[in-house]
Amino acid sequence: xxxxxNHVIILPIVLPVVAGAIMLLLDERRRELKNRxxxxxxxxxxxxxxxxxxxxxxxxxxxxxxxxLADWAAPFGIVLVADRLSALMVLVTAIVGAVALIYSISxxxxxGPRFHSLLLLLLMGLSGAFLTGDLxxxxxxxxxxxxxxxxxxxxxxxxxxxxAGLHYVAVNLAGSFFFLVGVGLIYALTGTLNMxxxxxxxxxxxADQVPLLKAGAAVLGVAFLVKSGxxxxxxxxxxxxxxxxxxxxxxxxxxxxxxxxxxLRLSSLLSATEGNFELFGASWLLFxxxxxxxxxxxxxxxxxxxxxxxxxxxxxxxxxxxxxxxxGSEAVISSALYYLVGxxxxxxxxxxxADQITRRERLxxxxxxxxxxxxxxxxxxxxxxxEGVELGEDIPRGTALLASSFFLVTVLxxxxxxxxxxMAKFGILSSLLKAWVAPDGGPLAGTQTAAWLxxxxxxxxxxxxxxxxxxxxxxxxxxxxxxAATMALRPAEATxxxxxxxxxxxxxxxxxxxxxxxxxxxxxxxxxxxxxxAVLGGVELVPGDVAQVPDALGGDAxxxx
Amino acid sequence: xxxxxxxxxxxxxxxxxxxxxxxxxFQVIIGLTLTTYAVNLFLVSTGRVKLGVPxxxxxxxxxxxxxxxxxxxxxxxxxxxxxxxMTALFLVILLAARGLTGTDHxxxxxxxx
Numbered sequence: 001x002x003x004x005x006n007h008v009i010i011l012p013i014v015l016p017v018v019a020g021a022i023m024l025l026l027d028e029r030r031r032e033l034k035n036r037x038x039x040x041x042x043x044x045x046x047x048x049x050x051x052x053x054x055x056x057x058x059x060x061x062x063x064x065x066x067x068x069l070a071d072w073a074a075p076f077g078i079v080l081v082a083d084r085l086s087a088l089m090v091l092v093t094a095i096v097g098a099v100a101l102i103y104s105i106s107x108x109x110x111x112g113p114r115f116h117s118l119l120l121l122l123l124m125g126l127s128g129a130f131l132t133g134d135l136x137x138x139x140x141x142x143x144x145x146x147x148x149x150x151x152x153x154x155x156x157x158x159x160x161x162x163x164a165g166l167h168y169v170a171v172n173l174a175g176s177f178f179f180l181v182g183v184g185l186i187y188a189l190t191g192t193l194n195m196x197x198x199x200x201x202x203x204x205x206x207a208d209q210v211p212l213l214k215a216g217a218a219v220l221g222v223a224f225l226v227k228s229g230x231x232x233x234x235x236x237x238x239x240x241x242x243x244x245x246x247x248x249x250x251x252x253x254x255x256x257x258x259x260x261x262x263x264l265r266l267s268s269l270l271s272a273t274e275g276n277f278e279l280f281g282a283s284w285l286l287f288x289x290x291x292x293x294x295x296x297x298x299x300x301x302x303x304x305x306x307x308x309x310x311x312x313x314x315x316x317x318x319x320x321x322x323x324x325x326x327x328g329s330e331a332v333i334s335s336a337l338y339y340l341v342g343x344x345x346x347x348x349x350x351x352x353x354a355d356q357i358t359r360r361e362r363l364x365x366x367x368x369x370x371x372x373x374x375x376x377x378x379x380x381x382x383x384x385x386x387e388g389v390e391l392g393e394d395i396p397r398g399t400a401l402l403a404s405s406f407f408l409v410t411v412l413x414x415x416x417x418x419x420x421x422x423m424a425k426f427g428i429l430s431s432l433l434k435a436w437v438a439p440d441g442g443p444l445a446g447t448q449t450a451a452w453l454x455x456x457x458x459x460x461x462x463x464x465x466x467x468x469x470x471x472x473x474x475x476x477x478x479x480x481x482x483x484a485a486t487m488a489l490r491p492a493e494a495t496x497x498x499x500x501x502x503x504x505x506x507x508x509x510x511x512x513x514x515x516x517x518x519x520x521x522x523x524x525x526x527x528x529x530x531x532x533x534a535v536l537g538g539v540e541l542v543p544g545d546v547a548q549v550p551d552a553l554g555g556d557a558x559x560x561x
Numbered sequence: 562x563x564x565x566x567x568x569x570x571x572x573x574x575x576x577x578x579x580x581x582x583x584x585x586x587f588q589v590i591i592g593l594t595l596t597t598y599a600v601n602l603f604l605v606s607t608g609r610v611k612l613g614v615p616x617x618x619x620x621x622x623x624x625x626x627x628x629x630x631x632x633x634x635x636x637x638x639x640x641x642x643x644x645x646x647m648t649a650l651f652l653v654i655l656l657a658a659r660g661l662t663g664t665d666h667x668x669x670x671x672x673x674x
Contacts, residue, residue, distance in 0.1 A: 136636055136639070139639075139640075140639065140643070143643045143647070146647075147646070147647065147650070150650055150654075154654070154657075157657075159661045159662060159669070162654060162657045162658045162661050162662075162669075163658060163661075163662065163668070163669040165654050165658075166586065166654050166655065166658050166667060166669075167667070169647070169650065169651050169654055170581070170589055170593065170651070170667075173593050173644075173647055173648075173651065174581065174593070174596070176643075176644070176647075177596055177597070177600045180600045180603075180604060180640055181600060181603060183636075184600075184603055184604045184607040184633070184636075185607070187607050187632065187633065187636070188606075188607035188608075188609075193632070
């Protein structure tokens with residue numbers, strides 16, 4: 001991959017930031033144009049992600065593409081790395097981002113200023129966090145996406161959102177401190193921030209410094225666990241996610257996956273350093289994950305408010321993946337990735353549907369709503385202009401569409417056949433059991449008891465989700481005739497929901513190719529040397545040129561292709 | 562020098578964490594700010610404590626011991642900018658919460674006394 005094509009890797013970052021900047025220049029009244037540009041940008045990210053996906057799958061090209069920013073060789077410059085895992089995550093981000101933008105056309109985008117800019121910046125932060133190969137750059141992208149998410153959470157304001165926002169911002173600021181302290185400790189000991197270089201240097205670390213580095217890695221891990229919503233660091237999550245505007249909550253369901261992604265990436269890289277860091281923190285992840293699932297399982301049963309159920313479902317999803325990462329078994333990662341994609345799409349759809357279901361109660365409470373926080377260039381006359389005006393025609397039988405989408409999303413999230421949730425959970429359970437009862441492998445992390453606990457909990461959490469979702473489905477669509485009769489989806493909202501549902505069905509129909517891809521991805525993650533070689537491959541150090549680089553980089557670095 | 566720096570970081574972090582756990586939003590924001598200082602000082606210290614040495618290498622002469630590590634300085638600069646803007650944003654939310662809920666309690670309502 002040479003020439004211009006090489007720059008495709010940076011498109012998922014450049015496209016949204018440029019489009020987001022253009023949004024700021026456009027007046028809030030030019031909604032049509034704003035919608036068009038922002039959706040085009042989101043689809044552009046999706047196209048570049050698909051292109052990257054095809055490239056990494058192509059057996060004739062390398063498995064990991066490295067983009068050197070400003071052409072500084074790693075580890076001195078910052079690199080972007082597109083491999084199976086990051087390309088897949090960027091694709092999921094772009095899809096959910098596009099869906100959120102489409103959904104917001106009919107109503108949400110009008111309810112506050114600078115919605116498109118913030119959402120595009122969030123997409124930029126997410127893509128950047130998935131693509132970067134540098135720890136501090138990761139911090140910067142994290143802050144970009146968090147800053148955008150603060151603004152989005154407060155979108156269209158209201159007392160509930162501001163109260164939730166206060167907690168959300170405080171928790172995430174504290175999480176960022178952990179991030180910085182962890183990065184600082186790691187840099188102080190290894191002298192590098194590049195993830196691939198880190199692997200090389202960790203292996204060469206003197207034994208007396210290993211405990212301190214472990215402390216640094218653990219502190220860093222806490223920051224990611226806060227983001228991924230692991231128990232007991234997740235009490236803010238259901239409140240925040242259920243308070244956010246629907247399209248925002250949909251894209252937030254990807255945000256928890258950033259924490260999960262980084263933990264997966266780092267544990268993959270750490271497994272390359274023999275001895276000291278192999279399975280580092282695995283039992284914490286395993287039992288933390290089990291606790292997370294348990295907490296959210298009870299959470300799902302504790303509420304009849306659909307957005308809150310969706311919030312707890314988000315926690316179940318990340319808890320399941322965290323526990324699987326903690327189990328340390330390669331085979332399960334493949335199904336876990338497949339589960340991640342399906343559950344993220346399902347959660348996004350559930351947040352959008354929850355918005356429809358709770359619309360009536362929100363309209364009744366609308367009297368208590370207050371205006372936007374930022375008054376400067378926001379024209380409140382714009383709101384009254386659209387008051388009572390339906391943007392576009394109502395789709396007849398909107399309720400039927402809603403109810404069937406709700407049914408499919410339930411099937412997907414609970415893990416019933418025939419949708420992808422079933423195949424993912426089946427794969428997870430069968431390979432978990434295989435890994436644990438294997439005569440030579442034995443329990444990789446934790447004990448047999450932990451294994452059975454995890455297996456039981458995955459099944460039980462699915463059952464409680466079924467209970468909670470069916471209960472609210474009956475409440476909404478069957479027993480409440482008056483509400484069901486007045487439900488109406490607007491075209492844009494219907495398109496967005498249908499896109500997600502169709503993609504989920506497609507994921508089940510094309511489960512073969514999808515699972516082949518995740519199989520290859522988990523095999524790739526199990527062998528992080530490919531990643532390290534791709535990043536550090538091009539380094540040619542002139543001796544004495546940069547003296548502070550220790551020999552840990554290895555004299556053979558220059559000889560690699 | 563090291564002990565002064567370590568004590569400074571420790572005192573700032575202690576005070577910051579204590580204030581962050583207090584129930585008033587103003588105390589929380591001051592706590593966050595103090596913790597930011599502690600974290601930033603910590604980041605500076607990761608480049609080892611050196612006084613009166615330049616961070617940039619001039620010419621071809623390379624004597625690493627006579628230079629400060631420039632990377633932590635760049636990191637701390639980034640971190641200062643980011644945490645400052647986040648604090649400003651938090652201040653806006655704090656004021657909005659005060660205006661909407663009529664109280665400066667972090668939960669938006671007075672807890673049980």
